[in-house]
Amino acid sequence: MKQKILITDKVHHLLPQGLEEMGFDVLYDTSIGMEQLPDIIAGYTGIVINSKIKMTPAIIDKAVQLKFIGRLGSGMEIIDVPYATSKGISCINSPEGNRDAVAEHAIGMLLALNNNLIQADAEVRKMEWHREKNRGVELKGKTLGIIGLGNTGSSVAKKMSSWELKIISYDKYRTDYGPELGFVERVTLEDILNQADVITLHLPLTDETRHMVDRSFLQKCKKMPVLINTSRGSVVKTEDLLEALEKNWISGACLDVFENEKPSDYSIGEKAMYESLFMHNNLIVSPHIAGWTHQSLEKIASVLLEKIKNVVC
Secondary structure (H helix, E strand, O other): OOOEEEEOOOOOOHHHHHHHHOOOEEEEOOOOOOOOHHHHHHHOOEEEEOOOOOEOHHHHHHOOOOOEEEEOOOOOOOEOHHHHHHOOOEEEOOHHHHHHHHHHHHHHHHHHHHOOHHHHHHHHHOOOOOOHHHOOOOOOOOEEEEEOOOHHHHHHHHHHOOOOOEEEEEOOOOOOOOHHHOOOEEOOHHHHHHHOOEEEEOOOOOOOOOOOEOHHHHHOOOOOOEEEEOOOHHHEOHHHHHHHHHOOOOOEEEEOOOOOOOHHHOOHHHHHHHHHHHOOOOEEEOOOOOOOOHHHHHHHHHHHHHHHHHHHO
């Protein structure tokens, strides 16, 4: 009897097709959520998930045949990795598949903010013509501070390497940047806060990084930087970011991720906070789509398929 693999989120056809060619029986059903999963997970050798599924100890205990959990994208906070590993389950993600997409999105948001493109576009569509009001800011000669020099942070650095910027980075867990990142200066977090004109975050969400960017962090920024977050919303404490914008501790922000990404679930307090946040013109936002390109859809599938082969073959 064929071993079964469950895919719960949209993925390029390359992945289910490749798994079937490997001899697996694949159920590709994006309607399956947390409600149905406990009743069916026992029958599967592998599961491929995105953010709507949380692989908790309770779910993992029911997954008696599970050999691997595959994550479409990077964030492993939706999987209790230590618990799964203790059960002999391999946990796989695919940050290589969307790192370029996220990097391009972060740079695009920065350019749009610095050149007032969102505001200028809206004005021109209303037949308004304000050139001086929309005078922009060039990046040449600025200092770009990258916090987290993993897959995505490295991609940002490489893409910006020819922009005549000074690029500095703080990564607590990476000591060797290697020759391909020889142009990046390894610095402390304090150096980032003191020197950076732009700070871009490329961090996983862990107990250590949750609310890393808080009131204290933002107050210490010496050069009123632009803050970019395309990693995880809870790395930034939203109420403190709002205060930073109101008090000009930073010159602007680009956010693709948020602490709560379900507006329908906002509390009264959250709704008021986000309404106040979104009133700021020196803010550009998008709905967690930085890694959401046609190319990344295919690359994520390809990367994950190869990693699954290494686990099960």
